[in-house]
Amino acid sequence: MSSQDNQDEMLRWVERVATFCVEEWALPPITGRILGLLMICEPPERSAGQIAETIQASRASLTSNMRFLTAIGLIRKVRVPGDRTAYYRIEDDAWHKVIQRKLDSLAAFGDIAEQGLALAGGEGARVERIRTAQRSLTWLRDIAARNPLKT
Known part of the structure; x- marks a missing residue:
């Protein structure tokens, strides 16, 4: 070549x-x-x-x-x-930083979702929409916590 x-x-x-x-x-x-x-x-x-x-x-x-x-x-x-x-x-750790920022944002959204659940009350479609987002983001956060990146 x-x-x-x-x-x-x-x-x-x-x-x-x-x-x-x-x-x-x-x-x-x-x-x-x-x-x-x-x-x-x-x-x-x-x-x-x-x-x-x-x-x-x-x-x-x-x-x-x-x-x-x-x-x-x-x-x-x-x-x-x-x-x-x-x-x-x-x-050297640029991609670790990118991923860590994304993971940190998942944790931040988890806090926002908690506030949304408190605001929305106990039941209904809006509570389920917030819970669905919260479960998905928590799942990703937990996977990352169990499998930390090596730098």
Whole structure:
């Protein structure tokens, strides 16, 4: 496989990551492209300029998305001694952080459901709708608690 074929294949994979992030998490496509690129690139660090060029993004759009991903702890800025350029890499535990946030949100919704049940009273369709949501989310939370992620 030629280097160009490998690059094209890599970019198709990056686009699949972006599509997943859009469809499953409602993130902008550029955010998914950044994550995908930083997962697959070698070496694992890329400058903002390199990222923008590879995923064909404007620097303005890239900058705001890089700030967002850095703020939520999925990527980090790194410096190379003797080089004034800032580089970015995906955090080693980025996906653990994503999943942990989702699990934490399940627990938070459990509290909201408890309040809803108290508000709705003891019986009826609205109570059952809240209980159904609560049971489903509690089930997921309990599975995760029994099978913690290893980092």
